[in-house]
Amino acid sequence: MTPKIIGLTGGIGSGKTTVANFFKQLGVPVYIADAEAKALMSRSKIIKRKLLQLFGNQAYLDNKLNKPFIAKQIFNNEDLLKKMNAIVHPKVAKHFERWVNKQNTDYVISEAAILFENGSYKKYDYIVTVVAPKDIRLKRVMARDKTTVKKVEAIMNNQWDDDKKIALSDFVINNTDLENTKLQVGNIHEKLLKSITKP
Structure with missing residues (x-):
């Protein structure tokens, strides 16, 4: 059986990689498109x-x-x-x-930043979107990439806003607290397994 394909996306600094790693810890194969x-x-x-x-x-x-x-x-x-x-x-x-x-699993994750923007979201079985407040995202990216607010905002402006993404997503993860994010990933994992293995 071919695994179901789950798209994992979110704006810059939302914490997609963190979420992807939590799925990996649960034994889910993850493909980082970038x-x-x-x-x-x-x-x-x-x-x-x-x-x-x-x-x-x-x-x-x-x-x-x-x-x-x-x-x-x-x-x-x-x-x-x-x-x-x-x-x-x-x-x-x-x-x-x-x-x-x-891959020999029920589902795999494909992590991609511009899954909605390039129209590829239509080919996924389910979509998980990671969100976080803009100020937190800015801080994360500036610390990670040693860059300026202007440069991060230019990237943000090329990406859809969260509301637009949420409307087309099956699951949404609010990534502000790591423990809580991990719990959300666990819940989504359970739901996905149930819906995929249902006769």
Whole structure:
């Protein structure tokens, strides 16, 4: 039986990775789309060739993906971001498909930041959205990425607001207190297992 696919999403700084790790602790396989995309951008010769055509020779330094350069290029440049995603996303989707087929569980989690924004939310069996107040999210990202309020807010402005995401989600996790978040993950895990294994 092919596992059910659960989309896990949330705005920047909401704590998707924390939630993903709690699911992992429960034995659920988790696919982090962003990490896999970066790995493929470094590994795939086809992607590499196309990114060099798109961004020029600075896209790679010493054969390694030049993340700061690319981040700077796509920052506030929606057209360039779309072109890059059109190169990377289809490859990630194929890689994910192969990964799912190797899993032997009732369900798997696919963690992706822009699951609603790019329309891919329609292909999931269930969606879990992680939310947290904006001020908490800003603090988290600024501490994690050593960045500015302006830069974090620019990313936030490219993402749907929480209300819009919640309306299309099956489950919502309020991630402000770790213990409480862990409990919420446990409850969702139980509900998912029940609904998937129901005859």
